[in-house]
Amino acid sequence: xxxxxxxxxxxxxxxxxxxxxxxxxxxxxxxxxxxxxxxxxxxxxxxxxxxxxxxxxxxxxxxxxxxxxxxxxxxxxxxxxxxxxxxxxxxxxxxxxxxxxxxxxxxxxxxxxxxxxxxxxxxxxxxxxxxxxxxxxxxxxxxxxxxxxxxxxxxxxxx
Numbered sequence: 667x668x669x670x671x672x673x674x675x676x677x678x679x680x681x682x683x684x685x686x687x688x689x690x691x692x693x694x695x696x697x698x699x700x701x702x703x704x705x706x707x708x709x710x711x712x713x714x715x716x717x718x719x720x721x722x723x724x725x726x727x728x729x730x731x732x733x734x735x736x737x738x739x740x741x742x743x744x745x746x747x748x749x750x751x752x753x754x755x756x757x758x759x760x761x762x763x764x765x766x767x768x769x770x771x772x773x774x775x776x777x778x779x780x781x782x783x784x785x786x787x788x789x790x791x792x793x794x795x796x797x798x799x800x801x802x803x804x805x806x807x808x809x810x811x812x813x814x815x816x817x818x819x820x821x822x823x824x825x
Contacts, residue, residue, distance in 0.1 A: 698815055699723045703733035704748035716804045730754030734762055737769050749778035757792050764793040773814040
């Protein structure tokens with residue numbers, strides 16, 4: 667299998683916005699690169715298309731090992747990390763990223779179908795900055811991303 671170029675994903679045109687809004691919005695968000703790590707192709711496609719429509723650049727990974735490799739290669743501004751993935755789950759991948767000097771300050775949002783308090787606690791214990799449950803509410807996700815990427819955004823946030 668030929669390795670995927672993590673920078674191959676390109677932004678989509680802005681739909682439903684006037685030209686001035688598109689340019690302003692794209693100029694702000696296009697400087698941000700977001701890694702979407704999820705083993706579900708449908709989830710990756712849905713989240714990636716939404717992020718690109720908002721003007722973000724997107725790279726993807728389908729398991730925790732790939733997420734670490736892609737993050738190391740591209741140094742994204744934010745990571746959306748599925749918790750339940752093959753090879754290396756999202757919690758273990760997050761733990762490894764937080765132990766890596768290059769990756770430790772990148773905000774990571776846990777994305778999972780597991781909404782229990784125990785899973786949330788485990789995610790925050792390994793260092794996530796936010797927690798979203800599936801099915802993803804795209805507006806809520808976008809709000810959390812904007813808060814974490816804003817110049818004043820810091821610490822652990824939940825949408």
